[in-house]
Amino acid sequence: MLHISEYRDSRLCHSIAARIAARSSRPVRIMEVCGTHTVSIFRNGIRSLLPEGVDLISGPGCPVCVTAQGEIDAAIRLARQEDTIVATFGDLIRVPGSNSSLQQEKAVGNDVRIVYSASDAVEIARQNPEKTVVFLGVGFETTAPTIAASVLAARQAGVENYSVFGMHKIVPPALEALMQMQGVEIDAFLLPGHVSVIIGMQGYSQFFDQYRVPCAVAGFEPVDILRAVLRLTEMLDTGDAHLENCYPRAVAEQGNPAARQIMDTVFEACDADWRGLGWIPGSGLQFREVFADHDARKRFNVYPPDVAPPAGCACGDILTGAKTPPECPLYKTRCTPINPVGPCMVSTEGTCAA
Amino acid sequence: MCLAIPSRITDIESGIATIDVEGVKRKASLMLVEDARVGDYVIVHAGFAIQVLDEETALASLNFMRDTFLSDNPPENM
Numbered sequence A: 001m002l003h004i005s006e007y008r009d010s011r012l013c014h015s016i017a018a019r020i021a022a023r024s025s026r027p028v029r030i031m032e033v034c035g036t037h038t039v040s041i042f043r044n045g046i047r048s049l050l051p052e053g054v055d056l057i058s059g060p061g062c063p064v065c066v067t068a069q070g071e072i073d074a075a076i077r078l079a080r081q082e083d084t085i086v087a088t089f090g091d092l093i094r095v096p097g098s099n100s101s102l103q104q105e106k107a108v109g110n111d112v113r114i115v116y117s118a119s120d121a122v123e124i125a126r127q128n129p130e131k132t133v134v135f136l137g138v139g140f141e142t143t144a145p146t147i148a149a150s151v152l153a154a155r156q157a158g159v160e161n162y163s164v165f166g167m168h169k170i171v172p173p174a175l176e177a178l179m180q181m182q183g184v185e186i187d188a189f190l191l192p193g194h195v196s197v198i199i200g201m202q203g204y205s206q207f208f209d210q211y212r213v214p215c216a217v218a219g220f221e222p223v224d225i226l227r228a229v230l231r232l233t234e235m236l237d238t239g240d241a242h243l244e245n246c247y248p249r250a251v252a253e254q255g256n257p258a259a260r261q262i263m264d265t266v267f268e269a270c271d272a273d274w275r276g277l278g279w280i281p282g283s284g285l286q287f288r289e290v291f292a293d294h295d296a297r298k299r300f301n302v303y304p305p306d307v308a309p310p311a312g313c314a315c316g317d318i319l320t321g322a323k324t325p326p327e328c329p330l331y332k333t334r335c336t337p338i339n340p341v342g343p344c345m346v347s348t349e350g351t352c353a354a
Numbered sequence B: 001m002c003l004a005i006p007s008r009i010t011d012i013e014s015g016i017a018t019i020d021v022e023g024v025k026r027k028a029s030l031m032l033v034e035d036a037r038v039g040d041y042v043i044v045h046a047g048f049a050i051q052v053l054d055e056e057t058a059l060a061s062l063n064f065m066r067d068t069f070l071s072d073n074p075p076e077n078m
């Protein structure tokens, strides 16, 4: 049901790929701004279907990879606090901070737990009223409403020992920053499917109106991705840029208004520090003042220090598409999946790990 | 972080859905998609359903692509 196999149909894939080849008249660089796309492109061998000259570049779309070094250090500080349980999504646990990682903290006896959902963290808080539970909130617009919902649920249930260390980031301001960065060459954007489920096509209209660069929202099956790449190739061929929805079964013009409202109730926009991209105005989310008691930063006075990324790690250039992983001197030498130096090698959605 | 595969709701109890992801049963909160019903396909992210998939559109897009890309006389400039 729901035609998953049809959206993976190899005959359809090859036929769309042939159309892409027929329409690509010059070399183009298309950035996919979503870690889940990066994974799907790799797993389905999409690059090998594309003609020479149509390059897919991975962008800053893995939430763990864009988390600033200082934020990891702050999370480690929280894990070292007495009577504290730190709950986190699994991807974050192995990311090296300046001197340690959450995994190392767990190994020496600090209480770090991997959860599948923010709701699980609220449940841990409910069951451990004598402890303080801090959930590490990473992710884009897809994740932020789920975290906001957990805060509302905790408040409603009177779970006062639950707080969130928020590191959320939002996508459209990052697209703008990429367009303005020196040395970053992007001809078109393959926009994230599930961020778009929340923000809708309208979420990009301001960006698109300003930059007029071809943009297509895509789903995650091979047919979805190839179809979007075809539309982008056609736009580049004719010189006629559009903001197009190639994932209409999931993405509405207005997105998911209920989710956005929950997110807006709890969070407001703030500036954010992206690993590799630096500070981007209006690209983060912080707690509104009325939710200060669930804001781990305020509650425990823990703020991310300003620290440089690990020496030699080219994550910044990887996240902007300026370099590919083999161009990093540490790739597969000092930096491996077992001994990662940068987050791009840790997360399953990271470009170096893919 | 994202489950890219749509999951079918098999049961709903006080705002929590039981979902079937390719044969595996899981729970998902419906706080963000309150109008979801049993039988609907939803996108689930970090334990929350974030959207109900529009099945009619899914089928229409597929048919369109098949007509366009798999027929011998493709329409020009779709």
Ligand code: SF4
Residues within 6 Å of the ligand: A312, A313, A314, A315, A316, A318, A325, A328, A329, A330, A331, A332, A335, A336, A340, A341, A342, A343, A344, A345, A346, A352
């Ligand atoms: S290979 Fe390792 S050090 Fe190099 S960019 Fe990737 S994560 Fe960073």
